[in-house]
Amino acid sequence: MASQANFPAQAALVERVMRAQDVPCVYAIECLSYPFPWSQGLFDDCLRVGYVCRVFEQDGLVAGYGIMSMGAGEAHILNLCVDAPWRGQGAGRRLLLSLLMRAHLAGQEWAFLEVRPSNLGARALYESIGFTQVGLRRGYYQAPEGREDALVCRLSLTGRLFSGSLE
Numbered sequence: 001m002a003s004q005a006n007f008p009a010q011a012a013l014v015e016r017v018m019r020a021q022d023v024p025c026v027y028a029i030e031c032l033s034y035p036f037p038w039s040q041g042l043f044d045d046c047l048r049v050g051y052v053c054r055v056f057e058q059d060g061l062v063a064g065y066g067i068m069s070m071g072a073g074e075a076h077i078l079n080l081c082v083d084a085p086w087r088g089q090g091a092g093r094r095l096l097l098s099l100l101m102r103a104h105l106a107g108q109e110w111a112f113l114e115v116r117p118s119n120l121g122a123r124a125l126y127e128s129i130g131f132t133q134v135g136l137r138r139g140y141y142q143a144p145e146g147r148e149d150a151l152v153c154r155l156s157l158t159g160r161l162f163s164g165s166l167e
């Protein structure tokens, strides 16, 4: 498992709340990371409605971000993204676990997310944390040719021990 000790560069990333000024940089990473990126306005909306919006940064440069909504006992991981140079060092796992801990501490019982079947890296991350597939949304995503299904995955946040501290 990737850990901060194994990847000291990643350990230098500082997590903090996303601010409106971060959105252009977040959007630039989004466009480089997804074939069908969110719009800049969608990030603005997430901040405006008060979703949990977190970034990793180093020396003022955003290196990754995570966005989660919470309500009625359910947390929904809406976006999780690490800028390409920082991938494979444990940052994505660290950011996801931070979001899940926040949901757990806020009393949410379940975490949900959607992922493309073709996104093998993200699926491996989610499965390693304990997410299991509970549904399928047919044709949910845009794809280069037509549409792609979404796997709906769920994780129980009750009785699960989240160790470590929140940054």
Ligand SMILES: CC(C)(COP(=O)(O)OP(=O)(O)OC[C@H]1O[C@@H](n2cnc3c(N)ncnc32)[C@H](O)[C@@H]1OP(=O)(O)O)[C@@H](O)C(=O)NCCC(=O)NCCS
Pocket (backbone or CB within 6 Å): 001, 002, 033, 034, 080, 081, 082, 083, 086, 087, 088, 089, 090, 091, 092, 093, 094, 114, 115, 116, 119, 120, 121, 122, 124, 125, 126, 128
């Ligand atoms: C998915 C993503 C957030 C993972 O972030 P990351 O910092 O690279 O992931 P980590 O280094 O924390 O890796 C955690 C685990 O994910 C899995 N994983 C990550 N990248 C992988 C890859 N390319 N292939 C296979 N498994 C991978 C592994 O299980 C890994 O655990 P390990 O290091 O013990 O083997 C990142 O690749 C990303 O931003 N991708 C583009 C955006 C995206 O697809 N987001 C998810 C949308 S559902």
